[in-house]
Amino acid sequence: MRRDRRIRRLRRIRSILGGLVFAALMLVGGLASPAGAHPMSTSAVLLDVGDDDVEGEVQLPIDRLAIAVHRDLTPASVLGADRTFLGDYTAEHITAVGADGTAWAVALGTPKVRTIDATAHLVYPLEIRPPDGRVTDFDLRYDVIVEELLTHRVIVTVRYDFDRGILKTDDAETLGVLDWDTGSIDVPAGEGSWLRGFVTTVGLGTEHVGEGADHLLFLLMLLVPAPLVAAGGRWHAAGPSRRRSVIRVVHVVSAFAAGHSLTLVLAAAGLIHVPSRPVETLIAFSIAVSAIHAIRPLVARGEVFIASGFGLVHGLAFASLIGDLGLDRGSLVTTLLGFNLGIELTQLLVVALMMPSLLALARTALYPALRLTMASVGLLFSVSWMLERTTLTSSDPFEGVQTWLVEHPLPVAASFAVLAVVATRVAPVGRTGPRSWPSWSSWPSRPDTDVRREVNTLTYEASEHSPPSARTPP
Numbered sequence: 156m157r158r159d160r161r162i163r164r165l166r167r168i169r170s171i172l173g174g175l176v177f178a179a180l181m182l183v184g185g186l187a188s189p190a191g192a193h194p195m196s197t198s199a200v201l202l203d204v205g206d207d208d209v210e211g212e213v214q215l216p217i218d219r220l221a222i223a224v225h226r227d228l229t230p231a232s233v234l235g236a237d238r239t240f241l242g243d244y245t246a247e248h249i250t251a252v253g254a255d256g257t258a259w260a261v262a263l264g265t266p267k268v269r270t271i272d273a274t275a276h277l278v279y280p281l282e283i284r285p286p287d288g289r290v291t292d293f294d295l296r297y298d299v300i301v302e303e304l305l306t307h308r309v310i311v312t313v314r315y316d317f318d319r320g321i322l323k324t325d326d327a328e329t330l331g332v333l334d335w336d337t338g339s340i341d342v343p344a345g346e347g348s349w350l351r352g353f354v355t356t357v358g359l360g361t362e363h364v365g366e367g368a369d370h371l372l373f374l375l376m377l378l379v380p381a382p383l384v385a386a387g388g389r390w391h392a393a394g395p396s397r398r399r400s401v402i403r404v405v406h407v408v409s410a411f412a413a414g415h416s417l418t419l420v421l422a423a424a425g426l427i428h429v430p431s432r433p434v435e436t437l438i439a440f441s442i443a444v445s446a447i448h449a450i451r452p453l454v455a456r457g458e459v460f461i462a463s464g465f466g467l468v469h470g471l472a473f474a475s476l477i478g479d480l481g482l483d484r485g486s487l488v489t490t491l492l493g494f495n496l497g498i499e500l501t502q503l504l505v506v507a508l509m510m511p512s513l514l515a516l517a518r519t520a521l522y523p524a525l526r527l528t529m530a531s532v533g534l535l536f537s538v539s540w541m542l543e544r545t546t547l548t549s550s551d552p553f554e555g556v557q558t559w560l561v562e563h564p565l566p567v568a569a570s571f572a573v574l575a576v577v578a579t580r581v582a583p584v585g586r587t588g589p590r591s592w593p594s595w596s597s598w599p600s601r602p603d604t605d606v607r608r609e610v611n612t613l614t615y616e617a618s619e620h621s622p623p624s625a626r627t628p629p
Contacts, residue, residue, distance in 0.1 A: 196274045198300055198309040200281070204316040204344045209283040209290060211314070213245065213263070214276045215299060223303040230268045233277045238266065241277065248299040251283045254292050254345075260284045291345035298338045309333040311340050317489075318347030320355035353493045360497020363476055365564075368557040369438050369540060370469060374505055376445035376533045377407045377458045379526055381510075382517035385452035390526070392517065392584060400514055403458075408502060410459045414466020415473060416495055422474030423491055432544060434471045439540035441465035442533055449530035473498065508568035515575040520582040525574075 196216035203210045221228040224244060226237060233241055242263060251259040264280030285291070301307045313319075314327040321328055331340045364370050382400040383390040393400050421427045444465070448457050477494060516522045536557060542548040551557075560567055 196272065196276075198307065199271075200295070200297060200309060200311045202281075202283075202311070202313045202315075202342065204290060204313060204318075204321075204342075206290060207284070207288045209251075209281075209293075209342075209344060211281045211283075213249070213279045213281050213299070214269070214271060215245070215278070216271075217268075217275045217277055219300050219304060219307055220277060223300040223307075230275045234266065234268060242266065242279075245279060245299050248297065248302065249281075250296045252294045252296065253285055254294075257286060259286065259293060293342050293344060294339050295342050296339040297333055298335075301333060301335045301338070305335045307334065311342075313342070316344070316347065317352035318349060319343075320347065320351050322352070322355055322359065326355075349489070353489060356490055356493030357497040357500070360473075360494040361501045362497075363473070364498050364501040366561060368536075368561045369435075369442060370472075371505060371561065372533055372536060373438070373442045373445055373465070373469065374408075374411065374502060375509065376442060376449050376530065377411070377462050378404065378506065378510060378513060379449040379529055380452070380458055381407055382514050383526075385455045385457070388452065390452060390523075397514060400517070403456075404506060404510055406456075406459050407462050408506060410463035411466040411469075412499055412502070414463040415470030415498070418467045418470030419473045419477075419495060420491060422471050423477050423487060427471075429471050431472075431475050434468060434475065436541055436544045437465070437468045438472060439537045439544055441468060442537035443541070446530045446533035446537060449533070450527060505564075508564065509571060512568070512571035512575040515579055516571070518584055519575075519578040520584055521574075521578040 196219055198216065198219070199214040201211045201214070217228050217230060217233060220233075220241070224241070226240075228237060228241075246261065246263055249261050249263075251261055253259060260283070262282045262284075264282070266277055266279050269276050269278045283293075283295075285293070295311065297309060297311075299309070301309060310332055311330045312327050313321055313330060314324065315321055316328075319328075320326065330342060331337075333340060380390055381403045382393055382397075384393045385391075393403075418427070422429075441461070444453075445458070445461050447453065448461060454460070473494070477490065516525060536553055539548075539551050539553050543551045
């Protein structure tokens with residue numbers, strides 16, 4: 156008993172002394188180091204929680220590791236002569252125990268050297284697997300380096316856990332810091348639910364499209380001519396029935412959804428791969444094509460073909476985002492379903508905000524000028540994006556305007572709604588007075604039958620615009 160108390164007292168004294176030394180070193184380093192210098196290197200344990208195992212990696216600064224194992228280590232030696240020794244040493248100091256006290260299997264993968272915060276680190280892939288193949292809460296016991304180096308710290312972070320909605324780097328959760336005195340930490344791997352992860356994935360899809368000015372502008376350029384009909388190489392009003400215009404909008408949105416969903420699935424599954432720069436350039440080109448089509452129809456019902464064809468390109472961009480965010484670490488089917496659902500919900504929201512105003516404006520004399528203006532702005536933005544993405548220019552001069560428009564969707568939609576109300580009252584199509592009678596002196600010399608036919612036509616049209624009391628009986 157006396158011996159145990161003496162050991163605990165010595166450990167407490169060592170811990171206090173270690174903390175004082177660490178604080179002194181940090182103070183000296185802060186006074187002596189220039190601004191922007193990195194703090195004393197720390198280890199890191201990054202965890203990716205799955206359904207049947209926990210993967211991740213262990214990051215060990217080589218300079219701290221050399222002190223702990225009392226060896227002169229270099230980036231070359233840790234992968235050469237010292238590789239076996241360091242692997243055994245690291246594995247001996249990492250254990251995992253389930254909530255029921257059962258030990259979980261811990262395995263390290265092939266190490267590699269990586270520079271992190273300007274310091275060379277030995278990085279081991281990590282796999283922790285429960286005996287029953289079902290991941291629950293567990294206790295991570297870890298004392299690599301810290302069992303010898305009192306001032307060292309280990310940061311434990313969960314960087315992916317679908318059930319808890321931790322899906323990307325910005326969502327990573329730091330569980331705590333391990334040191335000489337704290338050698339274990341609880342990992343809440345059994346919390347959360349599938350629904351929470353799915354909702355988070357939907358939110359990521361909504362966030363991406365909602366912040367992507369190019370995707371939104373492409374959709375808007377397709378919606379601009381949707382209430383119209385192409386005939387004779389020009390756009391014309393679709394007629395009194397709005398049903399046909401609504402059907403055309405449904406066709407456009409469905410075609411775009413089908414196009415980007417197909418390539419999203421194929422690219423996320425690794426079946427196709429296209430570098431990001433050509434994809435981003437083609438997206439800008441797709442906006443230019445849709446803008447030109449909004450100015451003058453390229454082909455009848457061309458917006459449907461443009462939506463489906465270039466939708467394939469937009470799907471490649473969506474798939475690259477899934478890889479960039481690390482969303483492919485979990486269930487790919489669930490991730491794709493949620494992410495794509497978020498994209499579709501955002502598109503439907505854009506349609507709901509903008510399409511009623513566009514349908515109303517399409518029945519006013521103001522719409523031709525508005526359509527040309529919107530299409531010209533879209534064409535200008537697309538050309539600027541193409542120049543930037545092909546590195547012909549260093550920046551986009553319209554980025555500030557684009558960012559403001561994307562960040563303020565409700566004021567933009569409200570502006571169009573107000574414009575639609577005003578235009579409907581002031582300049583509706585078809586509310587013109589009766590045609591004026593041409594003077595006899597202005598008529599060209601034609602046979603009497605042609606003159607009588609013109610007079611009869613004008614008389615009929617005038618009677619159509621006159622009140623019933625002013626019409627003469629036949």
